[in-house]
Amino acid sequence: MEQIKKKLTIPDFFIMKENGKKFTMVTAYDYAMAVQVNKTEIEMILVGDSAAMVMLGYQSTLPIDLDTMIILAKAVVRGAPNTFIVGDLPFLSYEISVEKAIENAGRLIKEAEIDCVKLEGGTRIADTVAAIVKAGIPVMGHIGLTPQSISQLGGFRVQGKNLFAAEKLLEDALALEEAGASSIVLEGMPNPVAQVITETLKIPTVGIGAGPFCDAQVLVIHDLLGLFDRFVPKFVKKYAHIGQDIYKALSDFDKEVKTGVFPDLERSYNLKEDIEKEIIRHLKKVK
Numbered sequence: 001m002e003q004i005k006k007k008l009t010i011p012d013f014f015i016m017k018e019n020g021k022k023f024t025m026v027t028a029y030d031y032a033m034a035v036q037v038n039k040t041e042i043e044m045i046l047v048g049d050s051a052a053m054v055m056l057g058y059q060s061t062l063p064i065d066l067d068t069m070i071i072l073a074k075a076v077v078r079g080a081p082n083t084f085i086v087g088d089l090p091f092l093s094y095e096i097s098v099e100k101a102i103e104n105a106g107r108l109i110k111e112a113e114i115d116c117v118k119l120e121g122g123t124r125i126a127d128t129v130a131a132i133v134k135a136g137i138p139v140m141g142h143i144g145l146t147p148q149s150i151s152q153l154g155g156f157r158v159q160g161k162n163l164f165a166a167e168k169l170l171e172d173a174l175a176l177e178e179a180g181a182s183s184i185v186l187e188g189m190p191n192p193v194a195q196v197i198t199e200t201l202k203i204p205t206v207g208i209g210a211g212p213f214c215d216a217q218v219l220v221i222h223d224l225l226g227l228f229d230r231f232v233p234k235f236v237k238k239y240a241h242i243g244q245d246i247y248k249a250l251s252d253f254d255k256e257v258k259t260g261v262f263p264d265l266e267r268s269y270n271l272k273e274d275i276e277k278e279i280i281r282h283l284k285k286v287k
């Protein structure tokens with residue numbers, strides 16, 4: 001029988017970092033995937049704005065809006081009651097003013113009942129993070145390759161590759177910790193930079209394309225399951241090839257429908273022979 005895991009809380013993640021125990025986060029955007037993640041020992045789900053790309057087919061994460069994020073997050077919460085759930089605040093939902101940021105973070109927490117919100121940026125948004133935390137909403141930071149800023153970054157590029165850029169990342173991480181963030185995603189940066197940030201901070205770091213020294217790791221579920229092939233970043237490991245399985249299943253279904261193999265009598269509602277005859281006789285008279 002499957003063991004039902006206990007849902008962890010922010011203090012549990014702090015203790016795990018202190019004890020050198022790694023934890024795992026994966027994205028999910030719908031009920032069915034959330035149910036599967038909830039069955040595993042994975043501690044955290046991120047309802048990421050990567051949904052814009054892997055669920056909705058956009059070229060970047062920018063087009064998704066807060067109302068859509070709330071719908072997706074609600075479905076995930078229903079599917080994963082034993083998993084800590086983080087939700088992304090989408091592009092322009094927290095940049096306009098601090099008041100708007102608190103209001104939108106509050107909507108994600110109140111309407112979707114997730115556990116924590118995630119925002120992209122370092123020193124630039126530290127005041128906003130502090131205000132959201134002061135309002136009682138837990139925040140996960142996100143620095144390095146921040147997909148909401150791809151135009152400024154010149155594309156999906158590794159960050160922190162020179163002295164100045166690496167120092168800026170450390171400064172960003174410290175500003176977020178100081179502002180009250182309870183964890184930080186480190187995306188797309190060299191291993192040593194992520195390692196120094198992880199060793200410097202008291203709060204846990206969650207790496208993606210940031211090497212093995214972070215306190216936790218996250219991957220986009222479509223990438224790790226082999227469900228998104230438009231591009232595959234260097235750091236992704238495919239643990240399955242579900243896309244190929246789906247293609248085969250759909251092609252088999254199509255073939256069986258067209259050759260009359262599906263549905264067979266086993267998968268149909270049948271009647272006792274005498275009732276069947278009577279009904280057919282009656283229906284033929286009616287027409």
Ligand code: KIV
Nearest residue numbers: 027048049050185220
């Ligand atoms: O939206 C997302 O999936 C993310 C991860 C890449 C960390 O922010």
